[in-house]
Amino acid sequence: xxxxxxxxxxxxxPRSSARHNGLGLPGLGRRSFLFAPxxxxxxxxxxxxxxxxxxxTDRARVLGKQLMCTCGCGDTAGSCSHPGAAFSGPxxxxxxxxxxxxxxxxxxxxxxxxxxAFVQEYGEAALAAPPVRGFNWFAxxxxxxxxxxxxxxxxxxxxxxxxxxxxAPASGPAISQEMLEHAxxxxxxxxQDD
Amino acid sequence: xxxxxxxxxxxxxxxxxxAFVGGIAAIITRRPLLIKSARNAGMAVCVLIWLGxxxxxxxxxxxxxxxxxxxxxxxxxxxxxxxxxAIWAGQQGSLLFWSFLxxxxxxxxxxxxxGKHPELxxxxxxxxxxxxxxxxxxxxxxxxxxxxxxxxxxxxxMQWIMRGDGNGLNPLLQxxxxxxxxxxxxxxxxxxxxxxxFALAALLxxxxxxxxxxxxxxWTMIAWGFQGVGILLGAHWAYAVLGWGGYWMWDPVENxxxxxxxxxxxxxxxxxxxxxxxxxxxxxxxLVFVTFLLTIFGTFLTRSGVVNSVHAFAQSTIxxxxxxxxxxxxxxxxxxxxxxxxxxxSDNTLDSLVSRESSFLFNNLIxxxxxxxxxxxxxxxxxxxxxxxxxISVGVxxxxxxxxxxALFLLFLTGVGPLLAWRKTSMASLRKNFGWPLLTGIVAxxxxxALGLRGFYVVTCLTLSVxxxxxILLEFYRxxxxxxxxxxxxxxxxxxxxxxxxxxxxxxYIVHFGIVLIFIGISGTAFNQxxxxxxxxxxxxxxxxxxLTHQTFDSTDLANYKSExxxxxxxxxxxxxxxxxxxxxxxxxxxESGTMVAIYSTLKEDLYVVYAGHSPETNQPVIHAxxxxxxxxxxxxxxxxxxxxxxxxLPNRQPxxxxxxxxxxxxxxxxxxxxxxxxxxxxxxx
Numbered sequence: 001x002x003x004x005x006x007x008x009x010x011x012x013x014p015r016s017s018a019r020h021n022g023l024g025l026p027g028l029g030r031r032s033f034l035f036a037p038x039x040x041x042x043x044x045x046x047x048x049x050x051x052x053x054x055x056x057t058d059r060a061r062v063l064g065k066q067l068m069c070t071c072g073c074g075d076t077a078g079s080c081s082h083p084g085a086a087f088s089g090p091x092x093x094x095x096x097x098x099x100x101x102x103x104x105x106x107x108x109x110x111x112x113x114x115x116x117a118f119v120q121e122y123g124e125a126a127l128a129a130p131p132v133r134g135f136n137w138f139a140x141x142x143x144x145x146x147x148x149x150x151x152x153x154x155x156x157x158x159x160x161x162x163x164x165x166x167x168a169p170a171s172g173p174a175i176s177q178e179m180l181e182h183a184x185x186x187x188x189x190x191x192q193d194d
Numbered sequence: 195x196x197x198x199x200x201x202x203x204x205x206x207x208x209x210x211x212x213a214f215v216g217g218i219a220a221i222i223t224r225r226p227l228l229i230k231s232a233r234n235a236g237m238a239v240c241v242l243i244w245l246g247x248x249x250x251x252x253x254x255x256x257x258x259x260x261x262x263x264x265x266x267x268x269x270x271x272x273x274x275x276x277x278x279x280a281i282w283a284g285q286q287g288s289l290l291f292w293s294f295l296x297x298x299x300x301x302x303x304x305x306x307x308x309g310k311h312p313e314l315x316x317x318x319x320x321x322x323x324x325x326x327x328x329x330x331x332x333x334x335x336x337x338x339x340x341x342x343x344x345x346x347x348x349x350x351x352m353q354w355i356m357r358g359d360g361n362g363l364n365p366l367l368q369x370x371x372x373x374x375x376x377x378x379x380x381x382x383x384x385x386x387x388x389x390x391x392f393a394l395a396a397l398l399x400x401x402x403x404x405x406x407x408x409x410x411x412x413w414t415m416i417a418w419g420f421q422g423v424g425i426l427l428g429a430h431w432a433y434a435v436l437g438w439g440g441y442w443m444w445d446p447v448e449n450x451x452x453x454x455x456x457x458x459x460x461x462x463x464x465x466x467x468x469x470x471x472x473x474x475x476x477x478x479x480x481l482v483f484v485t486f487l488l489t490i491f492g493t494f495l496t497r498s499g500v501v502n503s504v505h506a507f508a509q510s511t512i513x514x515x516x517x518x519x520x521x522x523x524x525x526x527x528x529x530x531x532x533x534x535x536x537x538x539x540s541d542n543t544l545d546s547l548v549s550r551e552s553s554f555l556f557n558n559l560i561x562x563x564x565x566x567x568x569x570x571x572x573x574x575x576x577x578x579x580x581x582x583x584x585x586i587s588v589g590v591x592x593x594x595x596x597x598x599x600x601a602l603f604l605l606f607l608t609g610v611g612p613l614l615a616w617r618k619t620s621m622a623s624l625r626k627n628f629g630w631p632l633l634t635g636i637v638a639x640x641x642x643x644a645l646g647l648r649g650f651y652v653v654t655c656l657t658l659s660v661x662x663x664x665x666i667l668l669e670f671y672r673x674x675x676x677x678x679x680x681x682x683x684x685x686x687x688x689x690x691x692x693x694x695x696x697x698x699x700x701x702x703y704i705v706h707f708g709i710v711l712i713f714i715g716i717s718g719t720a721f722n723q724x725x726x727x728x729x730x731x732x733x734x735x736x737x738x739x740x741x742l743t744h745q746t747f748d749s750t751d752l753a754n755y756k757s758e759x760x761x762x763x764x765x766x767x768x769x770x771x772x773x774x775x776x777x778x779x780x781x782x783x784x785x786e787s788g789t790m791v792a793i794y795s796t797l798k799e800d801l802y803v804v805y806a807g808h809s810p811e812t813n814q815p816v817i818h819a820x821x822x823x824x825x826x827x828x829x830x831x832x833x834x835x836x837x838x839x840x841x842x843x844l845p846n847r848q849p850x851x852x853x854x855x856x857x858x859x860x861x862x863x864x865x866x867x868x869x870x871x872x873x874x875x876x877x878x879x880x
Contacts (some may be wrong), residue, residue: 068587074445074502081438081804081818083366086780086787088252088437088806089726089816111209128589135582139574143234143596150559158552161473161544186470 060101069094076128199249200340206242207330217320236323240297247294263339269362269783271753279373280363286339293329296384317395328519362783371431379424383489385417393479397530400537405681417459419839426832435806437789440819444593446501449572450492457485460561475538483527546618553611564600608706609662635661640850655717659710666703692845701842711831716822727815738821741765755779760805776805799823
C-alpha cells in the first residue's frame with residue numbers, strides 16, 4: 001500500500017515502481033543494512049525537500065484560483081478540470097500558469113507581486129476578477145449605483161404615495177350598494193388571501 | 195420526411211402571418227368571425243409546428259444521415275433517448291424546440307380561453323403569434339434544421355449525399371439529466387411569453403381592472419417554476435458531469451437563465467400589491483416586459499458569440515436577428531406604455547413605512563439590483579473591450595464579491611416581508627413576530643462562531659437562515675394552533691387545513707423555506723476541500739475523514755463509447771462505507787471524452803470522486819477527490835421549492851369555519867361570529 005496523502009497537484013505523486021523492492025531503489029540486496037543509516041539520513045533529507053514543493057504547490061493553487069485558465073474552460077488555473085478533454089485535470093495552459101506561480105514563489109515573491117507580474121505579462125485578462133482600479137471601478141460600483149438610484153426611486157414613490165390625500169370619511173348614505181360590495185370584496189381579499 | 199418538416203414549418207409561418215394580420219384586423223373591425231378565424235389560425239400554427247418538430251424527431255430516431263443537422267449531432271450507436279435529446283443539441287434544433295414549447299403554451303392559452311374575455315383575447319393572440327412568428331422566421335429562413343447534405347455534381351446539378359454515420363452527440367450531453375434539463379429550462383423561458391402577452395394586451399386594449407393579473411398568475415408561476423427547476427437541474431448536471439467539483443460557475447449561459455428568474459421573482463411578489471391595493475401597475479407591466487425581454491436577451495447572449503462561454507452555442511450570424519427583435523419588442527412596449535400610461539395610474543396611498551407594501555418595494559429593488567449585478571458582470575468584458583480596447587475576465591471571484599451581500603439581504607427580506615401586515619404594522623406586532631426568531635438567529639450565529647465557524651458571510655448566512663426558518667415555522671404554528679383549538683383537531687391537521695385554505699400564502703412560505711435550504715447548501719462552499727493524486731491500483735489517499743483505496747481498474751469497449759472505470763473503496767473511521775466507481779468515457783464518433791463522477795452524498799457533505807484519466811506525464815490513473823459540505827441541501831431546497839410552487843398553484847379550499855353562521859353551530863363548540871351576508875369564497879387565483 002502506498003499512501004499519497006501528501007500529494008497535491010500532479011508533480012509529487014509516487015510511482016508504482018516503488019513497490020518492487022520495498023525501498024524503491026535498484027541494486028540493493030543483503031548488504032543494504034550497511035547503508036541503512038546513510039539511507040535514513042538521505043531519505044529524511046529527501047522528505048524534507050519533498051515537503052517544500054507540496055507547500056508551495058498549495059500556495060500556487062490558491063493563487064492559481066485568482067488567475068484565469070485560457071484553455072477555454074472558463075475556469076481558473078487553480079481549478080481547471082478541462083471538461084470534454086481526455087484528461088480532466090489541469091490542462092497544459094493551467095499547468096504552465098501554476099508552474100510559473102511556483103517558480104515565483106520559489107524566488108520569494110509576495111502574492112501581490114506574483115499577481116502583478118501576471119497582469120504585466122498577460123494583461124488584465126489573466127485575472128479571474130478585474131483589479132479594482134480605473135475603468136474597472138465601474139464594474140464593482142455599478143450594482144451599488146443601481147441600488148442607490150433604485151433606493152432614491154423607492155423613497156420618492158413612498159413619499160408620493162404617502163402625500164396622496166386620503167378620501168374624506170363619508171358623511172351620509174351616498175355610497176352605492178355597488179361600491180359597498182366592491183369594498184367588501186377588497187376587504188375579503190386582503191384578510192383572506194395575503 | 196425532411197420535406198414534410200420543412201413544409202409544415204413554412205405553412206406554420208404563413209398561418210402565423212395570417213393569424214397576426216387577421217388578429218389586428220379583428221381588433222380593428224371587431225368582427226366575431228374574423229376574431230374566431232385569427233384564433234383558429236393561431237392554433238393551426240401550433241399544430242403545424244408540432245408536425246415539424248415530430249418530423250425532426252423522426253429523422254433523428256431513424257438515423258437519417260442525409261440531414262446535415264442529424265449528421266452533426268447523432269450517430270447510429272447513440273441510445274434512442276439521447277437521439278431524441280440530440281434534437282436540441284445544436285442551434286437549429288434548439289430554436290425549433292423553442293418554437294415547439296412556445297406553441298404548446300400558445301395553444302393551451304388559446305384553447306383555455308376560447309370564447310372568454312372577448313375584449314382581451316384578440317390582443318393576447320396577436321402578441322403571442324407575433325413572438326411565435328419571430329421564431330418561425332428563424333426556423334424557416336435563418337437556421338432551418340432541415341438542411342440536407344449535398345454537393346455539386348456533373349453539370350453543376352446538386353446531388354444528395356447520405357452519410358454512413360453521424361458525428362455523434364457531445365459527450366457532455368450524454369447524461370440522463372441533460373434529456374430533461376433543456377426542456378424544463380426552455381419551458382421557463384418560453385412560458386414568460388404568456389404573462390408578457392397578457393400584460394401588453396391589457397395595456398393595448400386598456401382592459402379594465404386587475405383581471406389580466408388573475409388570468410396570468412398561474413401561467414407566470416408555471417414559467418417561474420420551470421425556470422427555477424431548470425436552473426437547478428443545470429447546476430446538478432454541471433456538478434455531476436463536468437467533474438470540476440462545483441455546480442455554479444457564473445458562466446454567461448447560467449447567468450442568462452438567472453436574469454429572467456430574478457425579475458420573474460420580483461414580479462410574483464409585486465403583483466400582489468396590484469391585486470390587493472391596485473398599486474404598482476406601471477411597475478408590474480414593465481417587470482413583465484423586462485422579464486420577457488431578458489429571456490430573449492439571454493438567448494441572444496448564448497447564441498451570438500458576444501460573450502465567451504463554456505456551453506454556449508457556436509458563434510453564428512443569428513445575433514443581429516435577436517437584437518432586432520429585442521429592439522422592436524422594446525419599441526412596441528414603450529409606445530404602448532406611453533400611449534396608455536394614464537390607464538396604469540394607481541390611486542392608493544401608503545399608510546405606513548413599516549408595511550407589507552414597503553417590504554415588497556425593497557424586495558423588488560434588491561432582486562432588480564441582483565439582476566443588474568449579473569448583467570453588468572456578464573457584459574463588462576464586452577464593455578471593457580469596447581471602451582478601453584482591453585480584454586478582461588470576469589470570473590467567479592468577481593460575481594461572488596458582488597452578489598453575496600445582495601443575496602444575504604434578500605434572505606433577510608425573505609424572513610421579514612411576509613410577516614409585515616398590509617397597510618401598517620404596529621411595534622407590538624413587530625416584537626411578536628420577529629423577537630424570538632431574531633434572537634434565536636443571533637444565538638445560533640454566536641454558537642456557530644464559538645464552535646469554530648469563521649467567515650462573515652457564513653456566520654451571517656447561518657443567523658439569517660435560523661431567523662427565516664423560525665419566522666416561517668411560527669407563522670404555520672400560530673395559524674394551525676387557532677384552527678386546531680377551534681376545530682378540536684391536532685396541530686398537524688391544523689397545519690394541513692391552514693395551508694389548504696390559503697395555498698398561495700403558505701405555498702409561498704414553503705418556497706421561502708426551500709430558498710433557506712439552498713442558502714445553507716451554498717454556504718458550505720466556504721469549506722470545500724480537494725485533493726488530486728496519481729493513484730495506481732492498490733494506492734490510497736485520504737480527504738477529510740475518508741480514506742480512498744483504489745482497488746481495481748477496468749476498461750470496457752461499448753457500442754457508443756470506451757469506458758475506463760476505477761473501483762474505489764471508501765473507508766471512514768476504519769470501516770468501509772461504500773464503493774465508488776468514477777468513470778471516464780471516450781466517444782470515438784467525435785473523439786471527445788466525458789466524466790461520470792461518483793458521489794457519496796450525505797446531509798453533512800458530499801465525497802465527490804473524479805477519475806480524471808491517465809496522467810499525461812506518468813500514464814498513471816489520476817483521482818481527484820473533493821469534499822463538498824452541505825451540497826445535498828441545495829437539491830433538497832430545490833425539491834421543497836417545487837413542492838411550494840405546486841401548492842401555491844392549487845385553488846384554495848373552502849374555509850369552512852369562517853363560513854359557518856350562528857344558526858349552524860360547530861360540532862366542536864361555539865361558532866364564529868356570523869357573517870352579515872353569505873360570503874362568496876374568493877379563490878384568489880383567477
